[in-house]
Amino acid sequence: MAVLPLPPVVPGIPLLGNALPMMGDVQRFLVDTHLRMGPVFRVRALNQAFVIMAGERANRFLLEHGDEVFSSEESFGGLNREWTMRVHVLRGRPHRHLRKILATGLSRDLLAARWDDVVAETERTFRGWQGRSALPVVDQFQRLAAAQLSLALTGESSAAEFEKLRSAFELVLDVTVTGKWPAAALKWPAYRRARAEIHEFARNALSQRAANPRHDTTDLLDRALAAVDENGDPYPLDVRAGMALQGYFAGVNTVAYLYSFMVYAMLRHPGVLARVTTEVDAAYDDGGLTFERLRGMPALHGLVMETLRVYPPAPGSARTVLKSFDFAGFRIEEGRRVLVATSVPHQLPEHFPDPGTFDIDRDFAAGRKASVYAPFSVGSHTCLGAGMTEVLAVATMAMLVRNLKATLPRPDQPLRITATPGPNPGKRFKVAVTERTI
Numbered sequence: 168m169a170v171l172p173l174p175p176v177v178p179g180i181p182l183l184g185n186a187l188p189m190m191g192d193v194q195r196f197l198v199d200t201h202l203r204m205g206p207v208f209r210v211r212a213l214n215q216a217f218v219i220m221a222g223e224r225a226n227r228f229l230l231e232h233g234d235e236v237f238s239s240e241e242s243f244g245g246l247n248r249e250w251t252m253r254v255h256v257l258r259g260r261p262h263r264h265l266r267k268i269l270a271t272g273l274s275r276d277l278l279a280a281r282w283d284d285v286v287a288e289t290e291r292t293f294r295g296w297q298g299r300s301a302l303p304v305v306d307q308f309q310r311l312a313a314a315q316l317s318l319a320l321t322g323e324s325s326a327a328e329f330e331k332l333r334s335a336f337e338l339v340l341d342v343t344v345t346g347k348w349p350a351a352a353l354k355w356p357a358y359r360r361a362r363a364e365i366h367e368f369a370r371n372a373l374s375q376r377a378a379n380p381r382h383d384t385t386d387l388l389d390r391a392l393a394a395v396d397e398n399g400d401p402y403p404l405d406v407r408a409g410m411a412l413q414g415y416f417a418g419v420n421t422v423a424y425l426y427s428f429m430v431y432a433m434l435r436h437p438g439v440l441a442r443v444t445t446e447v448d449a450a451y452d453d454g455g456l457t458f459e460r461l462r463g464m465p466a467l468h469g470l471v472m473e474t475l476r477v478y479p480p481a482p483g484s485a486r487t488v489l490k491s492f493d494f495a496g497f498r499i500e501e502g503r504r505v506l507v508a509t510s511v512p513h514q515l516p517e518h519f520p521d522p523g524t525f526d527i528d529r530d531f532a533a534g535r536k537a538s539v540y541a542p543f544s545v546g547s548h549t550c551l552g553a554g555m556t557e558v559l560a561v562a563t564m565a566m567l568v569r570n571l572k573a574t575l576p577r578p579d580q581p582l583r584i585t586a587t588p589g590p591n592p593g594k595r596f597k598v599a600v601t602e603r604t605i
Contacts, residue, residue: 238486328415
């Protein structure tokens, strides 16, 4: 029986390979390369080599065979080694069991339970933005998202730990997932000190909750304290601390990048902004923005979904091949690192007509059902916080539109996307902010 050939190699430049486009708008690079080279190809970025699987067939393969042929240990083992976030590397029954526990601790129900606290923190933050002529959007939304998530998921603010949390988490992602920095960076004294302090912070949060239980709702800290593994044995303390950190920072970049791209999309598409503003004002004028009212805001929901389509928070799912397999006429060998580019179908006209048009009225439900709309991946490793992220984005943009007027200092300047550690508008994306007069 003939052995199939290896996937074709994408041409690159000496030493760097394909690193430069992959450090920028990686989604655009993956889509363009897929259209040029087909559903599977090989790329190299500095010392990193990947097989890229892209398109509807790739998403379906990940959904149907991912647990059988892939491991996430090499790509996400660093998150477990550094932060004991075990869910990223488990497989089979242990993985399903821990996901179920975390899902209840990261659910949108917690946002409903602590809605007043999250609203108060968000509106306080927005008041502080008024009068800023060059607000650094990504940075400020990271701070806001960290405050929102920690309040909703744990009932406590992590603001005092924000700088340490952000720098430490982003360094780990840049070392262990994207390969931007060598592993030696995790031995830097400043990082080791921050890591120790963050672990102590998480353990203290658990011990304080154990000593002073809250009775308003059962949140992520409560779930971590009560958690037992698939055999009924209590998880070790470090694993419980890793579970707590999921609430304090693990989803902050995803949420903040989505907020940032949503602001850009509204400012670049005045018709969308006008529809959203009308919808938001109607909600406020009819009794205020309640959690229940978020369900009845189709323009804002469409804005969230279309922003996730055009600017997905992750280029795909990084895995390592456990056993060789054939795909689309090529052989994918055991030990190869693979990126299943799950959001490439977002830009294919056979799935989303006229994909270059920003259209908040698309049928996202059909795309999600067919696994071609996958901003949070597909299969057993789909982002646990996806539901919370979408609802929180609707709420946050509603409050922003109601209270603030944002403008681009240079309206014709194109958005410069960077992929460090995930696709985002970068530090140069700034807006002028004033109080909105109604």
